[in-house]
Amino acid sequence: MSKTVKLRKGLDIRLVGVANKVKTDVPMPKVVSIKPTDFHGLTPKMLVKEGEAVTAGQPIFQDKYEEVIKYVSPVNGTLKAIVRGAKRRIMEVQIDVAETQDFDGGSAIDVAGMSGEQVKETMLSAGLWPFVKQRPIDVVADPNQTPKAIFISAFDSAPLAPDFDFVLHGKNKEFQAGLDALAKLTEGKVHLTLNGKMPADATFTEAKGAQINKISGKHPAGNVGTQIHHIDPINKGEFVWVVNAQDVAIIGRYFLSGKFIPKRTIALTGSEVKDPNYMDVIIGTNVADILKDRITSDNVRVISGNVLTGEKIEADGFLGFYDNQITVIPEGDEYKFILTKGWLGPGFDKFSNSRLFPTFLTGNKKFRLDTNLNGEERAFVVTGELEKVFPFDIYPMQLVKAAITDDIDNMEALGIYEVAPEDFALCEYVCTTKINIQDKIRNGLDLIQEECM
Secondary structure, three states: OOOEEEOOOOOOOOEOOOOOOOEOOOOOOOEEEEOHHHOOOOOEEEOOOOOOEEOOOOEEEEEOOOOOOEEEOOOOEEEEEEEEOHHHOEEEEEEEEOOOOOOOOOOOOOHHHOOHHHHHHHHHHHOOHHHOEEEOOOEEOOOOOOOOEEEEEOOOOOOOOOOHHHHOOOOHHHHHHHHHHHHOOOOOEEEEEEEOOOOOOHHHHOOOOOEEEEEEOOOOOOOHHHHHHHHOOOOOOOOEEEOOHHHHHHHHHHHHHOOOOOEEEEEEEOOOEOOOOEEEEEOOEEOHHHHOOOEOOOOEEEEEOOOOOOEEEOOOOEOOOOOOEEEEEEOOOOOOOOOOOOOOOOOOOOOOOOOOOHHHHOOOOOEOOOOOOOOOOOOOOOOOHHHHHOOOOOOHHHHHHHHHOOOHHHHHHHOHHHOOHHHHHHHHHHOOOOOOHHHHHHHHHHHHHHHHO
């Protein structure tokens, strides 16, 4: 039975630079990159050497400890470089893109006639498995486990997030084929959660084989962790798998055509972008051509993802594996005079979760915010700010403290199995202590995985 949830807590950060609902063509990138660092906890084992030719869908490395999980090339080309960091850790695998991209493959695959195990084997061999992530721990799903449910969020509520209704409009067949495949992987339900504040596209409302739920409220209403918590919470020993809505269509595209075509529609957003809009790109694409002549100033930060959970990249960097947007905002590395732009200033251009500045009276005004923290890390004290934006029946302050002190018993008692770092992004934003709360939660999850799972 479908559920309707209304959130009372959360925060919408209103930023300038939302993408116009127009698609522009971008050239095929000259280089793409698959970054093992996008897959937390992965130790890659290379299957291809530098200088070797690769084709779209060909495995280029695999999980050293779970060799059935393979990570494939998104394009035809030549392996250009294996970029290593400290202790020879593999940071990037760069591939020179060939001029011809025909995305060779087989014929359509009949999902209806397959068992769950056959679907799983097909996804593993095709390189589709990394699109499936698991809760708890928020890592690539363990194919040896059986999830009690699969969750798909049909909208993203993060700042400047792409509109999935626009992105997936007209892709009903691909999305439905992906749903049909995922439904074979669980004996439980496939939950598809819509934005309860507005009508959804037919791609979602006409989907079959899934329980369609609605959730309304401020961010993080679109986070799948919020939806799991309010619809079908996770207990210790249980697993839930999650898949991004666009990745469901990529999976479906493979079963319909037999071809691995890892194209995704991303939003180019942010106050420092000229004419922000949408474009179709290959996963792992180089952003240099996308950003060329599109940035309004030199002193900017380019983020793969959104401003709360995204990763800082260079202007010639690469799109993250799971990211649906690129955000460009001002770099906050300039000193602010205390009486004008500082904390004693009138604050007419400042966004605040509290009523400290008069802008709370401006309604839907959007802001041009930079990356300045406006302070430094300090003692982690009780403020009550985290609870205002955290729509879980969990004590966020106490859970973060338990994670900081490696207190496994308290982490389990306070709900560590239900959360992922992204669920604490707003807590990190409003926290007056300037602590990287998402990192603390990630460290706590790593400890739980090592000691308790």
